[in-house]
Amino acid sequence: MLILVAGASGFVGRALVPALVEAGHDVRAMTRRPDRYDGPGTPVAGDVDDPRSLDDALDGCDAAYYLVHSLDHRDFPRRDAAAARAFGDAAGAAGVRRIVYLGGLGDPSDDLSPHLRSRQECEGLLALGGVPVTTLRAGIVIGHRGASWEIIHNLVGKLPALLVPQWGRTLTQPIALADMVRYLVGVLAIEDRETYTFQVGGADVLRYTDMLSRVSVIEGRTSIMLPVWLPFGTRPAALAASEALPLLTGVDRHTVRALIASMGNDVVVRDDTVREVVSFDPMGYDDAVLTALRDRARDRPAPHA
Template sequence: MNVLVTGATGFVGGRLVAALLAETDHEVTVLVRDADGYEPPGELTVVEGDVLEPGSFEPALEDVDVAFYLIHAMDASGDFAGRDRRAARNFERAATGAGLERVIYLSGLGSDVDELSAHLASRREVESVLADGAAEVTVLRAAIIVGDGSASFRLLTQLATRLPVMVTPRWIHTECQPIAIDDVVAYCLAVLERPETAGETYEIGGPDVLTYRELLIRTAEIVVGRRPLIVPVPVLSPRVSAYWVGLVTDVSPTVAYPLIDGLRNPVVVDDDRLKRLVGLEPTPFDVAVRRAAGLEVDGDAAETTVSGGRIAE
C-alpha cells in the first residue's frame, strides 16, 4: 500500500511518519511545504506543495491508496476556519481526481448537540468537506493530545507549572478525556490496516476523564511537585482568558484563543467502538504526562507496544 501523510512536519504527522516507517512495510509519501527544510526519518518520497494552492500538491497523490489528512490552519493569523475549508476542498477534489481509496482525518471530540467552539466547528466542517469526495473517509475524533509538541497540552502545562495561583473562568469545571500521542498514532495505524473502518467516525481517548481543574492540578504535581491554587470566577471571558494566557505561556495568541474558546465544550468519548475493535489498552494520563515531560516511567522498557500504546493480549 502507498500511504500519503500530509502535515508530516507537525506534532502528530511527524510521529506517524516515523511509526509507518518503523512498524509497516507500506510505501510512504509525505507532502510538505518546504522540502529543503524537511529531514526524512527514513526512506520515503518527499513532495513539496501547499494544499491552499491548487496545482502545487497534486503530484503527491500519484499512485497513493490512502492519505492521512493532518492539516490544520489554526496556527496562522486571520480566518483559520476559512483556510481549513479551502484546503480541505482543494484536497478533496485532488483526491477524487487521483482515484484515492481512502482519507483518514484526525478531528476533534465534542457533542454535535452542543454549540461547538469555532475550532471544533471547523473540524466538523472539514469532516464534511472531505466526505463530499469519492474517497471513503475515516474520522478519528480526539480531545487534548498529551505529548511533547502538542500546543494544547503545552498551554495547559505552562499554566499549571508557572502559576502558583490561577484565576480561571467556568471552563475549569468542563470535562475532558485526554489521550497520549502514542495512542493516537496506534489508532491511526490500526484503522489504516482495517478496511472495515472506511466510512466510519470513531471517538478516541485515554482511560481518564478529568475536569480541566483536575488536569491542571495533576500535571503540576507530576512536573513540579506542587498543587496550584485555582480560583474559578464566572465573569472571565474566553478572549480575556486568552490574553491572560498570552502573558504566562509561549503559545501564540492565534492558537491560544481558539483553544481557550474550545475549553467550554465537554470533550469525552461516548462511543468506544474503536477501542474495542483494536484492543488497545490506553495510556493513563499520569504516564502520558511523565513521558511528555521527559520523566522516567516505571515499566516503560517492559511494555509490549504498538507505537507506544499497549495492545491487550
C-alpha cells in the same frame, strides 16, 4: 501501501510518519518546505492552500492522512474549509482509496466552539471528492510540543496561582500522543469503501482543573486553583487570554483563542466502536504527562561544559 501524510512536519505528523514506516509502509511526507524536512519517509512538496500542488503529491497513493489545520490564522474556519475541500477533490482525482482525518470530539448537538465546529465540518468536505474518509475524533493530545499540552504545562510551571474560569469544570478525555498514533495507524486495516467516524480518548475523563492539578503534583509544584465565575467565552476574558497566554506558553495568539473557546465544550468519548478495529488499553493521563515530560527533557540541548 504508499501513503501520503499531509501535515508530516506538525506535532502529530512527526510521530505518525515513523510509525507508518516501521509498519512497513512507503510514506510521502508532505510539507511546504521539503528541503527542511529531517524525518523518515520521502519528503514531497505540497500545500493545501495551493490545490495545484496536491496532484503530484497524491499521485499513486493508496491512502492519505490529513492532519492539517489553520488555527494560527484569524479566519481559520474559512481556510480549513477550502483546504479540506481541495484535498478531498485532489485525492479523488488521484484514485486514493481512503483518507484518514484527525478531527475533534464534541457533541454536534451542542453549541460547539468555532474550532470544534470547523473540525467536524471538514469531515464532510474531505468526503466530497468521493474518497471514503475515516475520521478519528479526539480531544486534547498530550505530547511534547502539542499546543494544548504546552498551554497546560506552562500555566502550571509559570504561575503559582491560577484563576480558573467556568471552563475549569468542563469534562475532557485527553489522549497520549503515542496512543493517538496507534489509532491512526490501526485504522488502515479497514479495507471496505465505507466512511467511518470514531471517537478516541485516553483512560481518564477529567475536568480541566484536574488536569492542571495533576501536572502540578507530578512536577512537585504547589499550584493554587482559584475559581472565578467568569466564562472565558466573554469578550473581555477572551481578549485577556489571547494577549497573556501567548507570552506565558509560546503558543500563538490565534491558536490560544481558538483552543480556549473550545474549553467550554465537553469533549468525551461516548461511543467506543473504534475498539472493534483497534483494540488496546490506552494509557491514563498521568502516564501521558510523564511521557511528554520525558520527551521534553530529551529534546533539551545539552548544557555547555
